Amino acid sequence: MTDAQPSPVLPVVDDVDTGEFFAAAARGEIAVRVCSACRADVHLPRENCPQCGAFSREWRVVPPLGALYSWTVVEHQVHPATPVPYTVVLVEVDGTDGVRLVGRIDGRAELEIGQRMEAWFEQVDDVTLPQWRPIRTDEESTA
């Protein structure tokens, strides 16, 4: 990262419904909200489960792995802290009920929908952002 001058776009990390996602990221983990009653993943995170109606605040750690669901290369500059070109990826996380997370890759990434992705943890000021990148191993060819 070379965006020294403009202030980065940072998330609220202490929201009662979503803060634990960023707390887990700071520990190097991907966590998703899970319903304590029916065990459905509740993403976006909130207390009330749309599947069974229960209220709970449980989280579970999931693998930092996923499959690329879709992506775009951003060519038009919008925010000064995110210089173009960059690539936005939408990743469906392994072992979840279709939980998808967004990540940013510098430059114009060469990607294919369905390919294997892994999380890494970017430190921006005092916030940890889980980001996603292609897995560069042999198993890539099996995606």
Place this chain on the structure above:
Amino acid sequence: MPDQTWTPGACSIVGIGETDFSKASGRTPLTLAAQAARAALADAGIAPRAVDGVVRCDMDLVSAPALADSLGADDLTYWGEAGPGGSGPAAMVGQAVAAINSGLATTVVVFRSLNGRSGNRYGLVGEHGAVGGDNNYEEFFLPFGMQTPGQFFAVVARRYAHEHGLSIDELSHGLGSIAMAGRAHANNNPAAQFHQRTMSREDYLASRMLSSPLRLFDYCLETDGAAAVVVTSTQRARDLAGVHVPVLSVAQGTGRGVQPGQMFPALLRKSITTWPSAATAPTVFGRAGVTAGDVDVAQIYDCFTITALIQLEDYGFMAPGRAAYVTPEDLSVGGRLPFNTSGGHLSEGYIHGMNHVVEGVRQVRGTSTNQVDGAEISFVSSAPPPGASAMILGVDR
């Protein structure tokens, strides 16, 4: 599902009005709203002081009482709003119909007013403080580079191509056809911002890539302006001087699992290539007692080309995956589905779906600058992603 209590055509649109569309109106949204509303009331032959209901878009800066005050209304007995944003206009007319049918108001102005270019532009990230919290969920998107509607729709467009086995070039063909059809119609509409600018397929493909696979001409025109319609009971409309256009049906829909928040969370729905418009379709056609095949002309919400393309399928005008093979001729007057005959958001102006309602009325009246001969069933949609609404206009029999 047909609703047993819906009466097709109980209310009518009796007046339409618009301001000029520009990049810098030099006027406040209240002034623009009053201009459009007074034009619509004059068209209807109704005195502004007689307005007793106002429905606004939930993103409008003009409040319903503020507009009523500007109009010199004697008393406002009903006001309401719908949205979010572009999913509002058809739903806003629906609120007017509901208010009139239930006796809460008799004469309702429905409007949208914005300085969309010179004032608050959409899709810009705030410069202050951290983003997200309070269940807007922006913390999962903006810090990760997903920051604008165009980027959102680009991700949708690429997924659409993938699910239907299309190359990006094939996808671009369909998107280009939609852009070209709207542009050709704008070239016949003196009120359109792109009235004087023609566009060939080569011009479309040569336009700058903003967020792949979407180009500049896949994006709508940020616009300053306002549009308004006047709704009253069809019984009363028959005594007015002008041509009234009955609302055969109006419907809103979300479908299941719509996700909270306003736009980006829609990327987490089970499908991102079928939208709330698919849930709205059976309701809007069922209430009117017509099918997609009966539609003579359609104004489809087109903040981006891909937005319109997906709705062509969701509303059943084309089979899933087939809208990408559409040609500009298919969407022209004389084609299989004359589409966005004022130029739409892509080439007339972006009044957040209200100019589509106005053009839908013109087609039934026979006064469009791209008139479909004998048009009687006129379809108007208001956009996903947060939810959808749509309406079908017809003739009084």
